[in-house]
Amino acid sequence: MMRSEVIEAGKLVNLWNEWGLQILVIASFGLQVFLLVFGGVRRHSNSTALTFFLWSAYLLADSTAIYTLGHLSVDSMSDEHQLVAFWAPFLLLHLGGPDNITAYALEDNALWLRHLQTLAVQVLGAAYVIYEYIASRGALLFLASLSMFFAGLLKYGERIWALKCGNISSIRSSISIRKIKTDPYQLLTLGTSEEDLLLGAHSQFDICKGVFADIIMLPNPLVRSQPKPRSVISYLGEDLYKLVEMELSLMYDFLYTKAAVIHTWYGFCIHFISLFGTATTFLLFQLSISNSGNRYSRVDVAISYVLLVGALVLEIISVCRAVLSTWTCSLLHRRGRGWEWSLHIVTSLGQRVHPASRRLWSGSIGQYNLFHLCTRNTNEIGSRLATKLGLEDWWNKMHFSGTFPHANSSLSIQDIKKLVLQALRSKEQALQHQDTDLNSRGSFILKRMEAYKDFARWSVNIDFDESILVWHIATEVFIRKSKARHAKELLEATEALRGITYISPPANN
Incomplete structure (x- = not known):
């Protein structure tokens, strides 16, 4: 019995040694798809199970890509599996992550310098793999690898820049009260449709950012002293809540997604360069495989096509989301004259997916009972054990927080x-x-x-x-x-x- 178990274990080890990298690369790609689909679920749902799976996928996505890239840089490859090295640039692309989730918690934004250091190490690792195993495999495959390498580098850098922009200290340092031109009374000139309210939320977004950065920005005294036909509260009524919900949704984008980067001129450039680089890689790889005969493993070729097609589809989805986003509508609206036709096209296409309705609140409030926390029994067995294990914050959150x-x-x-x-x-x-x-x-x-x-x-x-x-x-x-x-x-x-x-x-x- 023991011998048969040893034999089975040996078979599993051999299977992992033979196909471990292939499994890891497919797993890394699958995690990217999962994050793209469910990355924004926290905006509307407080499901514990879904949040747990999202948190697990967020952590596994980075660790899987880094682990796989590390193995690619140190493992020797047989002639049949030389194509495995071509996957290194895709792992950089995976480390860049989808646009709808860059951080899971605010602490992730504060660690952007650590991510920058990781970028330097992983880029060097991917460059080494390309030089060591791809450079001598033909010009077409080498050019395809370089094209995807630069696309992955841009996407990874974009993520780290988004983490920096979402850091509270960066928000605080970027806000200058003298440069703020927002006027709450501009809301009196807007309609009360959801799309108009969303534009209003964008126009007052600097005030919302200031609140999160502990900066209270009052309206300009000259503007405030001018007579107003009615107040904002009287004009909006209960729509005021929708406006606040939308502003908080925009703040979620700013803190936890790439919104702070992708909706700028260089953000759009990164998207289109990455899309062009991915499409170029696909064409060059197709030509390279056509000229290589049966040199590579069919499984490796199939996985390469899955990665290429998947990267191309995900990039197209990201570009469409960025272009049709309400952030883009707000940007074009602020541009004013000369951009009306672009605004009309984007608005017409965007209304088909009802962007404003996706920014409404889930209808629950997080609660934290400070009174109970301060008067709790610290001699309770569970509390003492949690403190000993370094889980005091988790224990307090479980017992003194909830939803309403x-x-x-x-x-x-x-x-x-x-x-x-x-x-x-x-x-x-x-x-x-x-x-x-x-x-x-x-x-x-x-x-x-x-x-x-x-x-x-x-x-x-x-x-x-x-x-x-x-x-x-x-x-x-x-x-x-x-x-x-x-x-x-x-x-x-x-x-x-x-x-x-x-x-x-x-x-x-």
């Missing part, structure tokens, strides 16, 4: 939206002066509860982000100490609002 609305919730997102919009409308005139509103942080409720004394006034005279945390904890304490009949409903509302009613107080302040 949950299964037992009697409140809906629409209820919260109506409540917040009612509070905003009640202070419509004051919101024309944003600086006044930002300094109004819950003083109205303190006055209503006759608690606006020296011991409580400090809570409205602190930094904005700190004020949100203070009011969040204060609300949790108040509700849990409350003996009102509707304490349960108030507690549920607290889970949804997390202090948002104090950020947008009513008029009597």
Whole structure:
């Protein structure tokens, strides 16, 4: 019995030694297809299973390509499998990744320098493989390899540049308040269709980026002092939520995809050069195989065609997505005169896929109970074990975070939206002066509860982000100490609002 198991294990080892690289290359290509199809699923879904598979594919995609390229650079190849070296440039292309996912978390953007170092090592490895095994195999195959090599280099560099642009510190350093020309009152000139709202979201996107970079940009005082026929809130009404949803979707693009790079003049150049290089590689490879006879393994030739056709199809999809993107529409719209025909063509083609509807919110809010976290029992066995294993952050996230609305919730997102919009409308005139509103942080409720004394006034005279945390904890304490009949409903509302009613107080302040 033991001997038969050893024989079977030996067969598996021989199979891996013979076809391991082929399996890895196909796996690398399959991961690219998976990421292209499901890379943007987090925008609309919070499914744990789907998120896990996406996270696994994101990590495996890089490690598989790097591992395979490393083996190509050190393994000796038989004459029959010399074509395997031709796959090295494709692995660079795979390391560049699809356009719809460059980072899985913000920490990935912060590590862009590490990715740059990896690029240097992998490019040298691919160049060595081409020089060692391809250069002497004929001019056509060598030129095909060079063409794909430069296409892969551009795509890999594009990804790293996108990671750098999505880094919060890079966003902060790129924003200059004096250069910001956005005016929220421009929204009054737009229509209320989803496409018009999307253009409005693009026009105010610098303000959204500033919020994520801890920079609060107020409208120009000269613009703000001019009389307005009506406020933005009055004009948009509940469409204001759609506008915010679209801005957050654009911010998702900026942080986690290549949007910051591909929708620039050099980004479009990279796409078309990469597409041209891939098509050229396909033609040169076809000519090379036609002249080589039966020199190479049929399996290797078939895999090469799969990689070529797959790369060409994926590149065409990427170019179409980039050209028909709402980012392109916004770019052409800002160009103004002379670009109307291009804008009309892109808009007409883009409307067939309803780009605005794909940017709407999934309808759930992530929650993190800071009060429970600060008052947790640190002597609990599970908490102590997680701390010992270095998993304290994961443990806290599992126990003190969640989503709203949950299964037992009697409140809906629409209820919260109506409540917040009612509070905003009640202070419509004051919101024309944003600086006044930002300094109004819950003083109205303190006055209503006759608690606006020296011991409580400090809570409205602190930094904005700190004020949100203070009011969040204060609300949790108040509700849990409350003996009102509707304490349960108030507690549920607290889970949804997390202090948002104090950020947008009513008029009597």
